[in-house]
Amino acid sequence: MTKAPQERAFEALTEKISRERGVSCGSYKDKCLKRRIAxxxxxxxxxxxxxYGKILDHDAHEYQELLDALTINVTKFFRNVETWTxxxxxxxxxxxxxxxxxxxSAGCASGEEPYTIAVLLADILGEAAGERASIDATDVDxxxxxRTQQAHYPDAAFTEMPAHLKRRYFQGGEPLPSVRDLVQVRTHDLTRERPPHPPYDLIVCRNxxxxxxxxxxxxxxxAFVDALAPGGVLLLGKVETLFGPARESLTLVDPRERIYTKPSV
Ligand SMILES: C[S@@+](CC[C@H](N)C(=O)[O-])C[C@H]1O[C@@H](n2cnc3c(N)ncnc32)[C@H](O)[C@@H]1O
Structure with missing residues (x-):
């Protein structure tokens, strides 16, 4: 097969996936899509x-396997612990x-990230956390x-979490209700939908x-800049960097962990 027909076949397949399953493949890097489809x-x-497209036509299980592969969902509690510090x-x-x-928490995967934030809030606000804070945990997958809703985690999810916080806020692999109740789980596609319930005081979007x-x-x-309240904070973590017009609207306050703040008005 020469390159051009193969490229056309790739486009036809990704258009089919977008059309049938509402994943907007056009927003993802071709290299990533190709690697995962391969x-x-x-x-x-x-x-x-x-x-492969023919298999998808009659094998719903394979379709789900593919969608899982496209939305890589590796995560952990306190992933990159220094970021949370x-x-x-x-x-x-x-x-x-x-x-x-x-x-x-945008792109929350199986929930370790929003529950990490919930633990920090419980630790900072104590019993008042339930009345004063709420976290929208969203993902397309x-x-x-x-899994976020079930909130039951294996030991492997805790390897980066400080032991004293795990002892204090988890029991049998599950967050205590005071932590769990801070998190609202919602389906949301970052490439197609507006932020769910702005304004936010903190937006976390990592990996x-x-x-x-x-x-x-x-x-x-x-969209993140618009959704942040004045004085709000954006955490992108180690991997991503803000660019384009949004960069002009926020102040980089921690270059290593990519923490940005929105000026107060
Ligand atoms: C590697 S995980 C990151 C999890 C967590 N933020 C962390 O850093 O530990 C990437 C997540 O992004 C989600 N994702 C990918 N495309 C998305 C989209 N268009 N809208 C919302 N979430 C998306 C995936 O489903 C996956 O759960």
Whole structure:
């Protein structure tokens, strides 16, 4: 097969996936899509995009396997623990300055990230956390959201979490109700939908945007800026960097952990 027909077949397959399953493949980098589709094609022993498309037509299980592969959902509690250490003073500052805190964990995977934020809030606000803070945990992947809702985690999810926080806020692999109740789980596609319930005092979006095309990243960053309350904080973590017009609207306060603040008006 020459390159051009193969490229056309790839486009036809990704258009089919977008049309049938509402994943906007056009917003993701081709390289990422190709790598992940290739993994599934190898698993099924097919060598062309057309043949793989035919499998998808009659195998709902394979379709779900593919969607899972496309939305890589690796995560952990306190993933990159130094990022959370760096964020904590900003959360404390917000907690002092505001009566209530609205937070968005965008691309939350199976929930370890929003529950990490919930633990920090419980630790900072104590018993008042339930009245003063709420976290929207969103993702496009149905299975990930089910896991977030179930909130039952294996030991492997805790390897980066400080032991004293685990002892204090978890029991038998599950967050205590005081932590759990801070988190609202919602389905949300970052490439197609507006932020769910702005304004937010903190937006956390880590290890998600790297898979998006540059234009989709730029659009999303602008949406984050608009969705932040004045004085609000954006945490992108180690991997992603803000660029485009959004960069002009926020102040980079921690270059290593990519923490940005929106000026107060
Ligand atoms: C690697 S995980 C990141 C989890 C967590 N933020 C962390 O850093 O530990 C990436 C997540 O982004 C989600 N994702 C991918 N595309 C998305 C989209 N268009 N809208 C919302 N979430 C998306 C995936 O389903 C996956 O759960």
């Amino acid at each position: 993994v599934r094609m190898r698993a099924r022993g097919v060598h062309s995009y057309e043949d 760096a964020l904590r003073p900003y959360l404390e500052g917000l907690a002092k300055a505001r009566a209530t805190l609205r937070i968005w 149905r299975l990930s959201l089910e 998600v945007v790297i898979y998006f095309e540059r234009k989709a990243q730029e659009r999303l960053f602008r």
